[in-house]
Amino acid sequence: MATGRTHRPATRSRGIPEATVARLPLYLRALTALSERSVPTVSSEELAAAAGVNSAKLRKDFSYLGSYGTRGVGYDVEYLVYQISRELGLTQDWPVVIVGIGNLGAALANYGGFASRGFRVAALIDADPAMAGKPVAGIPVQHTDDLERIIKDNGVSIGVIATPAGAAQQVCDRLVTAGVTSILNFAPTVLTVPDGVDVRKVDLSIELQILAFHEQRKAGEETTMETAAGDIGSLPAAAAAHGTSADDSADQGPDGDVPAVMPA
Amino acid sequence: MATGRTHRPATRSRGIPEATVARLPLYLRALTALSERSVPTVSSEELAAAAGVNSAKLRKDFSYLGSYGTRGVGYDVEYLVYQISRELGLTQDWPVVIVGIGNLGAALANYGGFASRGFRVAALIDADPAMAGKPVAGIPVQHTDDLERIIKDNGVSIGVIATPAGAAQQVCDRLVTAGVTSILNFAPTVLTVPDGVDVRKVDLSIELQILAFHEQRKAGEETTMETAAGDIGSLPAAAAAHGTSADDSADQGPDGDVPAVMPA
DNA sequence: AAATGTGAAAGACTTCACAGCA
DNA sequence: TGCTGTGAAGTCTTTCACATTT
Structure with a gap:
């Protein structure tokens, strides 16, 4: 949602994509865990799995920070922890x-x-x-x-x-x-x-509502129902148009809901 | 952090973009507030302002649900509340x-x-x-x-x-x-x-870290400092490199992220 | 005259796939 | 050989701008 958008148009000094910034904390957490287990290096594949993203994305993300890896080997855990922390501004209080x-x-x-x-x-x-x-x-x-x-x-x-x-x-x-x-x-x-x-x-x-959306969809699939029956009972109740001239007759038939997405 | 990815071709039958789904709760909240104040209709401009997005985006979002507005007039608040609720699956318990x-x-x-x-x-x-x-x-x-x-x-x-x-x-x-x-x-x-x-x-x-990132940037701009001085002291202290000590393994699912929804 | 609905352009993000280095 | 770094392609999202409808 990133409300705060609207950064100055300028400030291109270091254009790290917002999506990448949002994932840095994820990588940092995974790296910290590795660090605690004294793992010295990780490959993009391993780290990506630990962070729950795919490795190409991770490598691309890191490429915005600089070249901190070693080909044929991977990334030095401690070094990366430091670099990401610094990038995120976590080296200060x-x-x-x-x-x-x-x-x-x-x-x-x-x-x-x-x-x-x-x-x-x-x-x-x-x-x-x-x-x-x-x-x-x-x-x-x-x-x-x-x-x-x-x-x-x-x-x-x-x-x-x-x-x-x-x-x-x-x-x-x-x-x-x-x-x-x-x-x-x-x-x-x-x-x-x-x-x-x-x-x-x-x-x-909001998070729950998004889950409900997908959940509803899953339920609909299972039963191959497509008329999304079951809700027709609880009608709009709104329907009734207020002033707005536009008498209801317009569209919403009693059952004419099924919005048929994607009007051609 | 957008969850539900979706490999599958994405069932176009009812393809509401994930980004749109994530905003529907926002619109719903704004509409509910209007409804409580008994406002009968809103324009995309007004509603967008209340939800904190721009009007073109809002109209595009609504277009995925169907044509629920009236040109020259706007949207019927009650009707939209119902349509979005239903789309999100909130008409059920x-x-x-x-x-x-x-x-x-x-x-x-x-x-x-x-x-x-x-x-x-x-x-x-x-x-x-x-x-x-x-x-x-x-x-x-x-x-x-x-x-x-x-x-x-x-x-x-x-x-x-x-x-x-x-x-x-x-x-x-x-x-x-x-x-x-x-x-x-x-x-x-x-x-x-x-x-x-x-x-x-x-x-x-994670949210705090993202804020810190931007906060740091602001501070850097103001003072035109770019070396982020003051941190150089706490150096990496990394470097050691072992062999490929991959013991944990367990790299399961390729894209361990979120699955998804809608098999075509 | 006012405001929606939507193609099309622009932009952001992701994924591919492979050159290149250790 | 193994794995990074990255152009290029592909996909998703936003924005523009205007024809269309009331």
Whole structure:
């Protein structure tokens, strides 16, 4: 979804494709596991299998970073770990704030992978005064009133929003004003941000809906049914057109659903 | 991370592009909001703005579903809500099980958006005997031992994995064996599944790393620094090279990614 | 006059397949 | 021989721009 698109048109200094960037963390994880097992080198084939991609793609991805492999041998694990970490900016410390310490916020604060790779939870912020001072994951929750100060005092540039949808945009605005330029949004809402600010979204219900789409399709196949019967019962109910002149008679016949995709 | 690949020629009968499917939930959410405000119709321009995409893309997306708009007018909100819901398979009930009731699992169980759109948390499962019986989000947690029975008794086809990485593959195998064909994986690990099973992954640390990448770039631009100084200190420290110590092996499925859907 | 639906062009990403190096 | 690195081909996605319909 990559909300935050819109990078400056320029900045072509190092054009690593977005799709490649999105896979680097995957490779890094696989490499880290190999490193822990003291495996010295891997071939693109092996590493690709561990990361769940195909080897040609992996080699192409690495080619954007430079030539870090050895023909006939493979890649040096430690060296690659370092190169990818550096490329991703993980060799530096990233203080992060989490806003909205409900169930999800607490889960995120406790998430191990967070602290590991260069990210450090600098502060937890919540709008509920009752939460203030209470420690979550060993970090005392602070009140929203101090948001700006917290951001500035800690030099935070990455913010995580785990508030209810209704509060997300407002929190986002404050974060941005205070200097945050990258946001990870867990609230089920579209955030509007000024140019130069990156937003990534994680949305549970969207993922489930995508799964449901495929699941539905599988079910339909099995039985070779093509009329997708079974739903006809629960009709639109909408159908009825509001003003919009266009009387319903137009298309949707009572059963005339079956949208016949692909109108020639 | 786009999951469902698809080798097969891709059944053109109803070929809705994966990228379009991934956006339908977005449109649906925007439409639902409009519906609640009793807005009768929207133009592609307005709806696109609400969903955070551009209007040409939205129109193209809708064109795969059929011709549900009215030229010169726009789209009937209620009607579109129904059509998209049906296309996504949300007009039916999807029982879901969540495995791994730690911080994250509990957050998911409590997540409102879950219950809303056709998804119903049929059961919560955890390996810790101490959790058994304890209610989370009003649902009693059950022990992993009963996983297979629970799946079957409830006709579950969608499973959510929120266990630690180490347990994920095993849980996945059991879910699949018991009949689950769609999995939403929150564990930071690559899951291997047989053909016909869909896996989607949500990975916090990957999202953060992608943000860090862009964040780093921004910082670099501002100061025109390009040597990313300050890191040179922590060098690779790699180099050693053993022979081909490929012991693990296990390079299974060629494209261990996601399978797919729709055999022609 | 307004706004959809869609060919066609442009762009991004993936896969192929093989030259070239260790 | 084994495996990387990469042009070229193929596929998917986005964007353009306009004919078409209400």
